[in-house]
Amino acid sequence: MSGTYVHGYRPRENERLQDQAGTLVELLHADTAYPAGSRVLEAGCGVGAQTVTLAGRSPDARFMSVDLSAASLAEAERRIGRAGLTNVELLQADIFALPFEPGSFDHAFVCFVLEHLSRPVAALTILRELLRPGGTITVIEGDHGSAYFHPDSPDAHAAIQCQVRLQRQAGGNALIGRQLYPLLVEAGFDAVHVSPRMVYADSSRPELADGFTRKTFTAMIEGVREPALAAGLIEPERFDAGIRALYRTTKADGVFCYTFFKGVGEKSSA
Amino acid sequence: MSGTYVHGYRPRENERLQDQAGTLVELLHADTAYPAGSRVLEAGCGVGAQTVTLAGRSPDARFMSVDLSAASLAEAERRIGRAGLTNVELLQADIFALPFEPGSFDHAFVCFVLEHLSRPVAALTILRELLRPGGTITVIEGDHGSAYFHPDSPDAHAAIQCQVRLQRQAGGNALIGRQLYPLLVEAGFDAVHVSPRMVYADSSRPELADGFTRKTFTAMIEGVREPALAAGLIEPERFDAGIRALYRTTKADGVFCYTFFKGVGEKSSA
Numbered sequence: 416m417s418g419t420y421v422h423g424y425r426p427r428e429n430e431r432l433q434d435q436a437g438t439l440v441e442l443l444h445a446d447t448a449y450p451a452g453s454r455v456l457e458a459g460c461g462v463g464a465q466t467v468t469l470a471g472r473s474p475d476a477r478f479m480s481v482d483l484s485a486a487s488l489a490e491a492e493r494r495i496g497r498a499g500l501t502n503v504e505l506l507q508a509d510i511f512a513l514p515f516e517p518g519s520f521d522h523a524f525v526c527f528v529l530e531h532l533s534r535p536v537a538a539l540t541i542l543r544e545l546l547r548p549g550g551t552i553t554v555i556e557g558d559h560g561s562a563y564f565h566p567d568s569p570d571a572h573a574a575i576q577c578q579v580r581l582q583r584q585a586g587g588n589a590l591i592g593r594q595l596y597p598l599l600v601e602a603g604f605d606a607v608h609v610s611p612r613m614v615y616a617d618s619s620r621p622e623l624a625d626g627f628t629r630k631t632f633t634a635m636i637e638g639v640r641e642p643a644l645a646a647g648l649i650e651p652e653r654f655d656a657g658i659r660a661l662y663r664t665t666k667a668d669g670v671f672c673y674t675f676f677k678g679v680g681e682k683s684s685a
Numbered sequence: 686m687s688g689t690y691v692h693g694y695r696p697r698e699n700e701r702l703q704d705q706a707g708t709l710v711e712l713l714h715a716d717t718a719y720p721a722g723s724r725v726l727e728a729g730c731g732v733g734a735q736t737v738t739l740a741g742r743s744p745d746a747r748f749m750s751v752d753l754s755a756a757s758l759a760e761a762e763r764r765i766g767r768a769g770l771t772n773v774e775l776l777q778a779d780i781f782a783l784p785f786e787p788g789s790f791d792h793a794f795v796c797f798v799l800e801h802l803s804r805p806v807a808a809l810t811i812l813r814e815l816l817r818p819g820g821t822i823t824v825i826e827g828d829h830g831s832a833y834f835h836p837d838s839p840d841a842h843a844a845i846q847c848q849v850r851l852q853r854q855a856g857g858n859a860l861i862g863r864q865l866y867p868l869l870v871e872a873g874f875d876a877v878h879v880s881p882r883m884v885y886a887d888s889s890r891p892e893l894a895d896g897f898t899r900k901t902f903t904a905m906i907e908g909v910r911e912p913a914l915a916a917g918l919i920e921p922e923r924f925d926a927g928i929r930a931l932y933r934t935t936k937a938d939g940v941f942c943y944t945f946f947k948g949v950g951e952k953s954s955a
């Protein structure tokens with residue numbers, strides 16, 4: 416059962432990813448813009464949550480956004496249409512079998528994708544192949560081991576650990592954010608630079624406590640309740656106590672911390 | 686035994702605090718400067734590691750730096766002299782029995798001190814009393830629960846946990862950083878703003894890997910080996926494996942993350 420869990424493929428998950436893109440857009444994307452005429456490959460665009468931000472911020476670049484899921488692409492198409500964007504082409508394809516010639520793109524962009532792959536370096540290596548010399552890749556990933564909060568709660572950590580274990584059983588890695596630097600280096604990228612993007616939410620920042628702590632992170636952990644129980648990873652009482660403890664961190668005296676990592680690398684022109 | 690451990694009071698610890706101030710000075714202090722003529726109370730100055738930075742950056746403010754330890758103050762005096770600073774007065778005093786009139790200071794500064802106190806809110810309340818209406822407090826603390834790294838290692842986390850437990854047994858709290866917001870609010874400060882200061886060290890930042898991961902954080906954890914073993918908190922083999930794993934994170938493919946928290950609050954002038 417748990418092996419079938421892949422986030423981004425359920426209605427509530429889609430809503431969560433949308434909320435995430437809405438509240439974190441500045442933190443994650445403010446420093447990404449592509450020049451006019453650039454050909455940008457977005458690998459694993461899902462429902463287009465990042466695509467509309469990316470393409471909207473670089474209106475004169477041309478985006479090729481690919482995903483494995485036809486259902487996700489259909490939703491992405493609706494979003495791109497609603498946003499009035501005309502610089503995005505969508506294509507259904509496997510990241511490990513992309514139908515492009517080497518050197519076809521100036522830039523590649525990958526967000527919340529590597530965490531689901533059992534061979535992230537292989538995927539990065541393929542993307543590097545598709546870049547022209549001098550092209551860049553931008554990768555954004557979270558890291559569930561970066562979550563800590565006040566009041567602290569062993570139950571909350573146990574609930575988070577369910578998500579980590581389910582993702583590992585599905586071949587992914589929910590702790591991948593911290594590894595972006597060595598992964599990009601191993602895949603052959605040069606001038607690799609990784610910057611952490613920490614979300615810090617206390618009650619002086621109610622929009623983050625609501626938009627991130629409640630509706631993004633805790634909703635995501637809450638979303639693995641069924642597969643976690645089915646896999647026997649935790650007792651229901653403990654899981655529920657953990658979720659309550661996560662919501663508790665959004666009260667007046669609560670604090671929640673989480674860190675995303677953004678890595679940029681170049682394909683050497685030598 | 687373990688109850689006697691208080692960091693900042695041993696030769697190797699002092700060296701560590703000096704290294705810490707040297708490599709982290711920009712991250713922690715770049716946005717702290719006091720106007721000419723300001724009267725600033727630094728509570729818990731220790732060996733003066735922060736004092737020389739603070740006073741050097743605000744040469745026309747007057748600092749009153751107090752500490753409980755005469756030995757630490759003697760070292761602080763040497764450092765202040767070597768730095769050629771003439772705007773610092775040192776005084777031996779207990780933070781809970783400071784010999785000043787209410788409203789004596791424009792600003793208060795507290796760095797790596799609350800973590801050692803069993804009554805941090807009481808200390809903050811006292812400092813607030815000593816501020817004039819409209820005065821500010823600046824507090825900086827670490828949080829050992831914010832440490833994560835690649836390669837991950839349960840032994841390393843167990844070794845870190847020894848430090849957390851020893852500090853708790855001594856009445857302190859090594860996880861206090863995340864709590865700065867509620868602590869400052871509870872002590873009556875207004876307009877409280879907390880900002881995390883994350884140290885991210887991969888091998889593209891060798892000065893941080895060396896200055897922070899090795900010489901600051903890992904050296905600090907290594908420093909509790911004896912009290913941790915004496916208190917029966919861990920087996921020596923496991924502790925040593927944990928320390929090796931922490932040093933391992935400074936290799937070419939390693940990554941180390943840690944977050945300090947800086948909080949600023951005002952004493953309402955109403």
